[in-house]
Amino acid sequence: MVPRCQVEVLYFAKSAEIRGIRSETISVPQEIKALQLWNEIETRHSGLTDVRNQVIFAVPQEYVELTDQLLLLQSGDEIAIIHPPTSGG
Amino acid sequence: MSSLEISSSSFNQETKLPLSPPLVEDSAFEPPGKDINEVEEESKDIIKFTSEQLSVDEVSQLVISPFCGAISLFVGTTRNNFEGKKVISLEYEAYLPMAENEVRKICSDIRQKWPVKHVAVFHRLGLVPVSEASIIIAVSSAHRTASLEAVSYAIDTLKAKVPIWKKLYFNVRSIPDTLTGGGSAISCPYDVLHQN
Numbered sequence: 001m002v003p004r005c006q007v008e009v010l011y012f013a014k015s016a017e018i019r020g021i022r023s024e025t026i027s028v029p030q031e032i033k034a035l036q037l038w039n040e041i042e043t044r045h046s047g048l049t050d051v052r053n054q055v056i057f058a059v060p061q062e063y064v065e066l067t068d069q070l071l072l073l074q075s076g077d078e079i080a081i082i083h084p085p086t087s088g089g
Numbered sequence: 090m091s092s093l094e095i096s097s098s099s100f101n102q103e104t105k106l107p108l109s110p111p112l113v114e115d116s117a118f119e120p121p122g123k124d125i126n127e128v129e130e131e132s133k134d135i136i137k138f139t140s141e142q143l144s145v146d147e148v149s150q151l152v153i154s155p156f157c158g159a160i161s162l163f164v165g166t167t168r169n170n171f172e173g174k175k176v177i178s179l180e181y182e183a184y185l186p187m188a189e190n191e192v193r194k195i196c197s198d199i200r201q202k203w204p205v206k207h208v209a210v211f212h213r214l215g216l217v218p219v220s221e222a223s224i225i226i227a228v229s230s231a232h233r234t235a236s237l238e239a240v241s242y243a244i245d246t247l248k249a250k251v252p253i254w255k256k257l258y259f260n261v262r263s264i265p266d267t268l269t270g271g272g273s274a275i276s277c278p279y280d281v282l283h284q285n
Contacts, residue, residue, distance in 0.1 A: 012184055013254040058252065061187040080184050080252070087253035088181065088212060088223025089165025089244045 002029040005075040009041055015055065015081045018047040030073050034059075037079065038066045051083070058082050130154055134196040135209040136189055143213050143222040152207035152229040161236035163244050165224040167217045174259045178218045184252040188212075191251040195243055199228070202242070203235040210243065212253060223255075 004027050011019045028040055034057060042048045057064040058080040059071055073079075135151050149160055167179045196208045209227040217223045226243045230236035247253075 010184065012182060012252070013256070058184065058187055061190060080187065082184070082252055083254060085248060085251055085253055086255045087165075087183075087248050087251055088179075088217070088255070089163065089226075089248060 002031050004028060005030045005073050005077070007073055007075070007077045007079050010078055010080040012081060013083045015048060015051055015083065018051065019045050028073060032071055032073065033067075034064050034069045034071055035066045037071060041079075041081070051081075054083060056082050130156060130206070132200070132205075133207045133209075134193065135207070135211075136192045136196070137209075137211045138183055138185060138188065138214055139211065140213065140215040143211050143225050145222065145225055148209050148211050148225040148227045151209045152227045154206045154229050157206050157229040157231055157236075159231070159233040159236045160227060160229045161233070161240040163224070163226040163240045164222050165244070166222050167219045169219045171257055171259075176219065177258045177260050178216050179223060180216050180256045180258065181212070181214045181223060182254055182256075183212070183214055188251050188253055192247065195246050195250070198246070199239045199243060203230065203239045205230045205235050205239050208239070208243070210247070214253075 006025050006027055008023055008025055010023050011021065016022050024044070026040065026044070028037060032040075037057070038052060038055075042052065052066065056066060058078075059073075060077050061080075063082065064071065133151075145162065145164055149162055152160055167176065169176055192210050192212075196210070199205055199208060206229040207227075209225070211225045213221075213223050224244070224247075226240050226247075228236040228239045228243070230239070
């Protein structure tokens with residue numbers, strides 16, 4: 001049994017509007033594949049299914065695609081849901 | 090010889106740049122010409138996200154150097170239309186401090202590629218009305234080619250990599266349409282937004 005940890009999920013842009021909040025703390029295994037982590041998050045709000053093909057993670061502040069890549073998490077880590085940037089200019 | 094020639098008449102000259110973070114470097118700088126006889130001048134990367142109105146004058150002043158003959162600027166402004174719809178304003182949000190770190194990486198990349206002196210990247214957050222600046226990038230260099238190419242690289246890379254998102258507010262029924270994230274509100278892919 002992989003030990004679990006408490007991580008902070010950060011929502012922005014469209015995903016924040018769907019989820020209705022900007023952040024939440026969830027309990028996840030310390031070792032988890034990125035895609036599995038997304039599935040855990042998606043269970044929080046079915047509307048997030050609409051954006052799963054548009055988003056990647058930033059963990060911690062490094063871009064990670066939703067693949068089988070294994071993530072090693074620690075309590076307090078930030079998991080940001082990142083949509084394609086649309087900054088000024 | 091300076092290539093800087095801009096009109097800032099439409100910008101509020103009273104705008105003060107708050108001292109609050111995230112200002113990466115101390116913004117204190119010598120007036121142009123004062124340190125002309127100094128042997129060295131430390132290069133600066135000045136990165137700021139602010140909800141206050143941006144001033145082209147202030148940002149360009151930050152990169153002035155007596156060692157440079159060129160200051161190149163990019164100013165991104167809110168356009169009054171998008172796909173035939175009238176835009177009232179844009180609203181920007183960012184994942185700070187990752188956005189700041191990503192901009193810092195871009196500054197570092199620029200210094201690997203071009204001999205530039207100072208780099209300033211200011212991005213406004215929150216509501217940005219039509220015609221006002223959402224981003225100002227200023228780069229100084231000894232000769233124009235370096236700063237011109239660096240500014241172009243900076244805005245292209247910034248738009249691709251820095252976690253900042255905009256929401257467009259149209260005047261249609263006075264209801265905000267959302268283009269952030271999936272862009273499902275009017276079925277607009279992000280790629281279109283990138284082709285500003």
